[in-house]
Amino acid sequence: MNLAYRDIRHNLGRFLLTCVGxxxxxxxxxxxxxxxxxxxxxxxxxxxxxxxxxxxxxxxTRGPFAEASRIPGNTREAIARVAGVAAAGSITYQTxxxxxxxxxxxxxxxxxEPTRPGGPPEIAKGRNIARSHYEMVADRATGLVLTDxxxxxxxxxxxxxxxxxxxxxxxxxxxxxxxxxxQKLQFDLAPPAQRVQLARGKGGAILDTVNAVVARVQxxxxxxxxxxxxxxxxxxxxxxxxxxxxxxxxxLVDRARRQxxxxxxxxxxxxxxxxxxxxxxxxxxxxxxxxxLKLIGAPDRTIIGMIVQQxxxxxxxxxxxxxxLIFNIKDFFPRRVVLEPDNVVVLGLIVFAVCLVSSxxxxxxxxxxxxxxxxxx
Amino acid sequence: xxxxxxxxxLVHLNRISKHFGxxxxxxxxxxxxxxxxxxxxxxxxxxxxxxxxxTLLNVIGCxxxxxxxxxxxxxEKVIEDGAWLRGDLRQLRLDKIxxxxxxxxxxxxxxxxDNVAIVLKLTGVDIGRARKRAIELLDYLEVGHRKxxxxxxxxxxxxxxxxxxxxxxxxxxxxxxxxxxxxLDSKRAGxxxxxxxxxxxxxxxxxIAVTHDEKIFDRFDHIFELRDGRLESDAATDTPxxxxxxx
Numbered sequence: 001m002n003l004a005y006r007d008i009r010h011n012l013g014r015f016l017l018t019c020v021g022x023x024x025x026x027x028x029x030x031x032x033x034x035x036x037x038x039x040x041x042x043x044x045x046x047x048x049x050x051x052x053x054x055x056x057x058x059x060x061t062r063g064p065f066a067e068a069s070r071i072p073g074n075t076r077e078a079i080a081r082v083a084g085v086a087a088a089g090s091i092t093y094q095t096x097x098x099x100x101x102x103x104x105x106x107x108x109x110x111x112x113e114p115t116r117p118g119g120p121p122e123i124a125k126g127r128n129i130a131r132s133h134y135e136m137v138a139d140r141a142t143g144l145v146l147t148d149x150x151x152x153x154x155x156x157x158x159x160x161x162x163x164x165x166x167x168x169x170x171x172x173x174x175x176x177x178x179x180x181x182x183q184k185l186q187f188d189l190a191p192p193a194q195r196v197q198l199a200r201g202k203g204g205a206i207l208d209t210v211n212a213v214v215a216r217v218q219x220x221x222x223x224x225x226x227x228x229x230x231x232x233x234x235x236x237x238x239x240x241x242x243x244x245x246x247x248x249x250x251x252l253v254d255r256a257r258r259q260x261x262x263x264x265x266x267x268x269x270x271x272x273x274x275x276x277x278x279x280x281x282x283x284x285x286x287x288x289x290x291x292x293l294k295l296i297g298a299p300d301r302t303i304i305g306m307i308v309q310q311x312x313x314x315x316x317x318x319x320x321x322x323x324x325l326i327f328n329i330k331d332f333f334p335r336r337v338v339l340e341p342d343n344v345v346v347l348g349l350i351v352f353a354v355c356l357v358s359s360x361x362x363x364x365x366x367x368x369x370x371x372x373x374x375x376x377x
Numbered sequence: 378x379x380x381x382x383x384x385x386x387l388v389h390l391n392r393i394s395k396h397f398g399x400x401x402x403x404x405x406x407x408x409x410x411x412x413x414x415x416x417x418x419x420x421x422x423x424x425x426x427x428x429x430x431x432t433l434l435n436v437i438g439c440x441x442x443x444x445x446x447x448x449x450x451x452x453e454k455v456i457e458d459g460a461w462l463r464g465d466l467r468q469l470r471l472d473k474i475x476x477x478x479x480x481x482x483x484x485x486x487x488x489x490x491d492n493v494a495i496v497l498k499l500t501g502v503d504i505g506r507a508r509k510r511a512i513e514l515l516d517y518l519e520v521g522h523r524k525x526x527x528x529x530x531x532x533x534x535x536x537x538x539x540x541x542x543x544x545x546x547x548x549x550x551x552x553x554x555x556x557x558x559x560x561l562d563s564k565r566a567g568x569x570x571x572x573x574x575x576x577x578x579x580x581x582x583x584x585i586a587v588t589h590d591e592k593i594f595d596r597f598d599h600i601f602e603l604r605d606g607r608l609e610s611d612a613a614t615d616t617p618x619x620x621x622x623x624x
Contacts, residue, residue, distance in 0.1 A: 006491070294467065
């Protein structure tokens with residue numbers, strides 16, 4: 001005869017409604033954790049996409065994500081020749097806004113050399129860029145589909161491949177085009193501006209500029225050592241992949257990360273208080289029954305068991321409701337919500353602990369009940 | 378019929394006193410109360426509000442410490458000089474005492490059978506046997522047909538019978554009743570009292586009831602009246618101030 005179960009069954013509708021309410025709250029907590037994780041994952045996605053060990057950028061900058069970085073296009077050849085470097089590729093990054101089918105699109109344009117490091121990590125649909133101009137690989141989050149044609153600057157590109165989850169730290173979906181196309185898009189002057197420059201006796205814009213050179217090092221080589229070598233060239237800076245990720249998480253998204261982290265902590269505290277209040281109220285409503293149980297000889301463990309089991313059931317059902325809810329709606333969020341199993345397990349353990357501690361309030365109230373309360377009206 | 382006063386009393390109170398507070402705020406709820414209650418006796422505690430009836434019931438029910446005096450329950454000395462001699466009062470209640478309340482106090486989330494069976498379950502009887510015994514008791518009290526009903530589905534009389542079954546489930550020798558018929562009409566009150574008396578006879582138990590219900594006074598062997606914490610009779614010698622005899 002499980003008293004907790006029987007009491008829940010007796011007030012099933014109200015209990016389930018309470019669980020759903022708690023579930024919604026825990027769902028919000030999970031969503032915040034997911035958004036927090038998503039922010040970090042998004043911030044790292046583009047930096048991890050080239051799958052490289054070293055970032056060569058403009059000297060004294062922390063580019064190309066945290067700061068602007070411009071280096072000559074021929075830097076790649078120099079880096080490729082450094083001992084220990086297995087492969088190197090030039091890369092550019094820029095954000096553009098365009099229109100497609102009357103819809104405004106903000107795109108994070110990545111220019112790369114198709115045969116070198118820097119391209120999309122994998123193609124989910126279609127193929128990689130095979131021509132040197134006018135083809136693009138777009139992330140699915142852009143809403144573009146294969147064969148779509150989209151105008152960027154003065155050039156129209158055709159979507160030949162699709163990637164997944166490739167967005168920058170601001171949540172803008174990425175598109176990949178060839179380096180020459182990207183350079184033209186980023187550095188080429190519009191014809192009127194070019195004419196002004198020519199009239200002034202200056203040449204056109206220098207197109208062969210890149211934002212960074214990415215490099216993979218040989219298995220027996222150290223990225224740190226190569227970075228030190230590169231830094232000796234006064235006009236270049238070098239950041240290891242680990243350093244780049246640290247810049248992204250500690251600098252670029254740090255404030256947003258801390259803001260969401262703090263909000264998530266607050267939500268967890270609010271959830272804990274609400275759980276405690278629910279359990280306390282549930283116990284207070286049963287004081288007469290608890291007094292009767294004590295009077296007829298029920299030991300403390302029976303009463304404690306009833307309260308703790310109900311608290312656990314509340315937490316478990318609430319947590320499951322929240323998890324089911326958030327797993328079903330997470331893809332509808334405009335930014336990525338990343339819920340990894342370990343996050344869910346940790347939150348589950350926190351909810352478990354909160355329920356256990358919160359039930360202490362109810363248990364304390366129950367143990368203080370005088371059995372004599374059962375006597376009299 | 379007056380129950381026998383021969384043999385050993387089931388409840389023996391010797392100069393039990395209980396006060397609350399000290400100094401100017403001191404309230405003497407019980408003053409040197411001595412009572413003997415014998416098997417098969419049905420006793421009423423009467424008195425105006427604040428006279429100490431409930432305090433006395435709480436002391437006998439092992440839920441309130443007396444300030445002084447001694448008490449024996451079913452031949453076992455449980456209080457000496459105002460101090461409990463047993464640590465586990467809950468077990469003492471479970472072993473020796475059954476409670477019947479004014480408003481039945483059935484657990485609303487258990488059906489009639491389990492409301493009775495829970496007492497047996499608490500003593501370690503397996504749930505199957507506990508339910509079997511509970512149904513037997515409910516049948517005996519003529520509410521067996523309501524064994525699966527929840528308390529909210531029972532009438533006042535049915536609920537009080539289930540409460541009586543619960544009080545008797547563990548075959549206690551002392552049954553304490555707090556206004557057991559207050560929520561019942563006179564006909565049902567009479568039936569319940571007759572039932573309690575019958576059970577007291579059959580189980581060789583004693584029933585002590587706090588009541589204001591004049592319509593059932595004739596169902597008691599003795600009526601002890603309390604006033605300002607004092608017993609208006611020398612109960613230890615079984616000469617109550619008011620004594621009614623049922624026929």
